[in-house]
Amino acid sequence: MTGEIAVLGAAMHPWGKWGQSFVRYGVAAARSALADAGLAWDAVQSVVGAGSVRCGYPGYVAGSTFARAMGLNATRVTTVYAACASGSQAIAAARDQILAGDCEVALVIGAESAPKGFFAPNAGERPDDPDWVRFRLLGATNPAYFALYARRRMALYGDTVDDFAQVKVKNAAAGAQNPNARYPKAVDASEVAASAVVADPLRLLDICATSDGAAALVLTSLDFARRHGADKPVRIRAVSTRTPAYPRSDLDFPDIATDADGAGATAFRAQLAQAAYEQAGLGPDDVDTAEVYDLSTALELDWYEALGLAAEGEGAKLLRAGDTALGGRIPVNPSGGLASFGEAVPAQAIAQVCELTWQLRGQAGGRQVPGARTGITANQGLFGHGSSVVAVR
Amino acid sequence: MAPTRTPAVAGLFTEDGDPRGFRLLGTRCAACGALFFPREDDFCRDPGCTSTEFIEVALSPRGRIWSYTDCRYPPPPPYPRDQDREWEPYALLAVELKEERIVVMGQAVPGVRTEELEVGMPVELVPGVLHEDADRVLTTWHWQPERATEGTR
Numbered sequence: 001m002t003g004e005i006a007v008l009g010a011a012m013h014p015w016g017k018w019g020q021s022f023v024r025y026g027v028a029a030a031r032s033a034l035a036d037a038g039l040a041w042d043a044v045q046s047v048v049g050a051g052s053v054r055c056g057y058p059g060y061v062a063g064s065t066f067a068r069a070m071g072l073n074a075t076r077v078t079t080v081y082a083a084c085a086s087g088s089q090a091i092a093a094a095r096d097q098i099l100a101g102d103c104e105v106a107l108v109i110g111a112e113s114a115p116k117g118f119f120a121p122n123a124g125e126r127p128d129d130p131d132w133v134r135f136r137l138l139g140a141t142n143p144a145y146f147a148l149y150a151r152r153r154m155a156l157y158g159d160t161v162d163d164f165a166q167v168k169v170k171n172a173a174a175g176a177q178n179p180n181a182r183y184p185k186a187v188d189a190s191e192v193a194a195s196a197v198v199a200d201p202l203r204l205l206d207i208c209a210t211s212d213g214a215a216a217l218v219l220t221s222l223d224f225a226r227r228h229g230a231d232k233p234v235r236i237r238a239v240s241t242r243t244p245a246y247p248r249s250d251l252d253f254p255d256i257a258t259d260a261d262g263a264g265a266t267a268f269r270a271q272l273a274q275a276a277y278e279q280a281g282l283g284p285d286d287v288d289t290a291e292v293y294d295l296s297t298a299l300e301l302d303w304y305e306a307l308g309l310a311a312e313g314e315g316a317k318l319l320r321a322g323d324t325a326l327g328g329r330i331p332v333n334p335s336g337g338l339a340s341f342g343e344a345v346p347a348q349a350i351a352q353v354c355e356l357t358w359q360l361r362g363q364a365g366g367r368q369v370p371g372a373r374t375g376i377t378a379n380q381g382l383f384g385h386g387s388s389v390v391a392v393r
Numbered sequence: 394m395a396p397t398r399t400p401a402v403a404g405l406f407t408e409d410g411d412p413r414g415f416r417l418l419g420t421r422c423a424a425c426g427a428l429f430f431p432r433e434d435d436f437c438r439d440p441g442c443t444s445t446e447f448i449e450v451a452l453s454p455r456g457r458i459w460s461y462t463d464c465r466y467p468p469p470p471p472y473p474r475d476q477d478r479e480w481e482p483y484a485l486l487a488v489e490l491k492e493e494r495i496v497v498m499g500q501a502v503p504g505v506r507t508e509e510l511e512v513g514m515p516v517e518l519v520p521g522v523l524h525e526d527a528d529r530v531l532t533t534w535h536w537q538p539e540r541a542t543e544g545t546r
Contacts, residue, residue, distance in 0.1 A: 117469065118466075118468065118469050120469035120470065121471070123470075125471075127402050127403065130431075132471060133402055133431065134498075135468055135469065135470070135471055135472050136401060136402060136471040136472060136473070137401050137402050137405075137523065137533055138485060138498055138499065138500060139464050139467075139468030139472040139483075139485075139500075140464075140468070140485060140498060141464070141468050141469075144462050144464055144485055147462035147463075148459075148460040148461070148462050148485075148487050148498075149460070150462075151460045151461055151462060151512065152459065152460040152512065155460070155511075155512035155513070156512075196465070197465055198465055198466060199462045199463060199464060199465065199485075200462050200463045200465070200507045201462075202462075246438055246439055246440055247427070247438075247439075249496075251459075251487055251496050251498070256431065256497065256498045257430045257431065257495055257496060257497040257498065258495050258496040259427075259428075259429070259438065259495065260494070260495065261489060261494035261495065261496070262459045262487070262489055262496040
């Protein structure tokens with residue numbers, strides 16, 4: 001077990017399609033997180049930015065971009081990029097610095113200004129880049145992969161499109177209680193069924209949008225938190241950033257083939273969660289709530305199984321029983337998830353930890369999971385970046 | 394002048410007239426035998442192997458559908474397409490190869506609809522055309538459901 005760090009401040013800039021610079025969103029979230037922590041900018045000893053590839057050069061060097069916007073203060077600065085896992089890698093970097101004694105107070109920021117439509121690869125003729133190859137040869141967008149996983153669930157486990165729609169209904173109901181959500185309104189199953197098919201069997205409302213947004217955390221040593229008067233802060237107990245193990249049997253974008261048969265198609269998602277549980281010294285039975293990466297409705301069900309909340313193939317059963325809804329036994333995505341937010345890539349894994357922080361503090365308002373003491377997040381970044389955070393209070 | 398036929402991405406399948414017939418081309422690690430598709434020519438990905446030598450191999454042209462979907466909206470570039478023509482959705486398959494057992498994606502032959510497909514259905518590899526205009530024909534592979542034989546209900 002590794003040491004723990006404290007979450008002293010958490011904040012987000014609301015998700016949407018605001019059409020502004022990602023720097024504005026990031027600084028707004030950072031200042032709110034500092035206010036939440038009761039700290040001034042000059043208390044920050046390290047700035048960690050989660051990078052973005054969609055905001056030009058300032059996005060590639062997000063750490064210094066945010067630090068400059070807030071006023072260069074000779075702090076330590078770090079930028080990390082790991083696609084969807086950038087946020088948890090940023091948290092991991094800050095945690096390592098704190099636990100190594102290099103700093104006591106770190107500010108972690110992720111922000112994105114997302115283009116409209118499908119994500120596309122970088123320009124140019126680049127046959128060595130698997131992301132280029134999958135678009136060039138197959139036109140295989142991210143939703144096409146989500147649809148392959150969804151269809152596989154239907155064939156193997158008997159999941160139905162109605163099950164998938166119910167994930168949207170559940171998450172939209174939670175998101176309706178979240179002022180930071182891009183779509184803070186309830187959705188019913190008939191609206192999902194009436195939306196256009198994007199990639200059979202998934203419809204538009206089964207698939208997460210791409211959004212603008214930002215999230216920030218003030219992370220400190222436990223000692224600093226105590227000195228600052230926070231006797232019982234939310235603590236980060238584990239950050240899993242592991243890779244898959246060769247040979248890969250999961251068909252993970254941007255790859256167009258596997259190394260092995262498709263029998264262990266969800267193995268990596270389970271492995272990355274297992275690493276987080278082991279680090280935390282906890283197991284699925286200890287978890288009160290989870291924030292998972294519902295890029296599609298069907299994918300949320302894969303995560304139930306990967307996190308050990310349901311046995312393999314029984315994710316839909318958990319959903320149908322109402323166990324993962326607010327008021328259920330183990331609410332999943334009480335924030336409303338990507339279904340209510342859309343994905344702001346570098347901010348998303350940080351936003352998951354913001355939600356856990358509010359849940360564990362009892363500050364989640366109408367979406368509060370009563371008595372939540374332990375939460376887990378799960379996510380994965382392109383090319384095999386595992387991402388899972390365990391927080392406790 | 395006839396447009397030139399060019400693979401949409403070089404080195405992934407046999408060229409016209411190859412004695413092996415139309416096949417996907419992968420590589421095997423010369424030391425440990427690990428199989429890679431798309432081809433790996435630099436580093437063996439097996440963590441226990443440091444080989445940098447690879448042998449090109451033709452993959453088995455048959456398999457069973459592992460999963461399937463379709464693309465109802467035009468993908469962004471570099472997917473080649475004629476912007477002036479109405480978009481025609483195509484089916485996209487993930488196929489577990491019969492011999493190698495790896496899962497390989499590919500478009501279905503034009504005209505196949507997802508309603509006709511099932512997980513587990515046998516399919517066969519056939520040469521296909523990804524895009525065609527006045528100057529060039531971009532070639533690729535397609536998966537052809539073996540409708541006439543087993544698998545359909």
